[in-house]
Amino acid sequence: MRVLDYVSVHDAGRLLNPLIVEGQVRGGFAHGVGAALFERIVYDEDGNLLTGTFMDYLCPTAADVPSLRMEHLETPSPFTALGAKGLGEGTTMSAPVAIANAVADALGVDALELPLTPARVWELLA
Amino acid sequence: MTALEVTVNGRTHREDVEPRLLLSDFLRHTLGLTGTHVGCEHGVCGACTIRLDGAAVRSCLLLAVQADGCTIETVEGLAANGELHPLQAAFREHHALQCGFCTSGILMAAANLLEQDGTPTRDEIVDMLSGHLCRCTGYEPIVDAIAQVAGTS
Incomplete structure (x- = not known):
């Protein structure tokens, strides 16, 4: 499964440091891609953690994170002195949802579980 | 204890170390070069990467004694004369x-x-x-x- 295109738009109010803003969005996106496609905590039936190392728990690498298109809206907040809002790892929340919805739409299903591992996608296709 | 001689960032060090000491821990704890980071300690995350005789290696997957006689470069050696690399x-x-x-x-x-x-x-x-x-x-x-x-x- 490949993410062909991803567009992220946030309104973080006035951007005090665009480099930091874009860094947060890109980093959050990588986290979201990991949650959507790779990262899964597995326990056996006795409660032993089976994914306690990076050999078993997959984090996205440079080759796994798709490129990202980014846009900004700047509506200054009336509640803060400089008009800024928060943007800590913003895309972490939206990326899993967007990717899950894209897969659900493509396969015509309305319930799926993350992460979308190859085995799970295979089951959805069956 | 085992005698060890390594050249790190151009400076030669002679130390007696436990044979079981990891190279990453030798750099950080014995030499105080804490720029080399230790993440997973099993060779996946890459945080402890250094150059050993001109090759990029994971210092958590080597024992310090394996580096005897070798030339090591760590992140502390990248910047020269106060200028960033x-x-x-x-x-x-x-x-x-x-x-x-x-x-x-x-x-x-x-x-x-x-x-x-x-x-x-x-x-x-x-x-x-x-x-x-x-x-x-x-x-x-x-x-x-x-x-x-x-x-x-």
Whole structure:
């Protein structure tokens, strides 16, 4: 499964440091891609953690994170002195949802579980 | 204890070490070079990457005694005469680090890549970078920074 295109738009109010803003969005996106496609905590039936190392728990690498298109809206907040809002790892929340919805739409299903591992996608296709 | 002689960033050190001591712990605890970071300690995350006799290696997968007689470069040796290494300057310009935990390992691997192949393509940079885990940047600014130094951006 490949993410062909991803567009992220946030309104973080006035951007005090665009480099930091874009860094947060890109980093959050990588986290979201990991949650959507790779990262899964597995326990056996006795409660032993089976994914306690990076050999078993997959984090996205440079080759796994798709490129990202980014846009900004700047509506200054009336509640803060400089008009800024928060943007800590913003895309972490939206990326899993967007990717899950894209897969659900493509396969015509309305319930799926993350992460979308190859085995799970295979089951959805069956 | 085993006698060990290594040259680190141009300076020769003679130390007696436990044979079981990891090279990463030798650098950090015996020599005090804490720029080399220790993440997973089983060779996956890449944070402890150093250069050993001109090759990028994971210092957590080596014993200190295996480096006897070797020449080591760590991130502390990158900047020269108070000037940032071009890679370090490019990382700052592109905001290619946030928490910085993965940065020293990536800088050493990137320096090694550029020395072996002065003009790596973007795909080759991504291929090299896929041996390093970064949780903050989403990788793209890191690729941009290395590609800029390589002149292939």
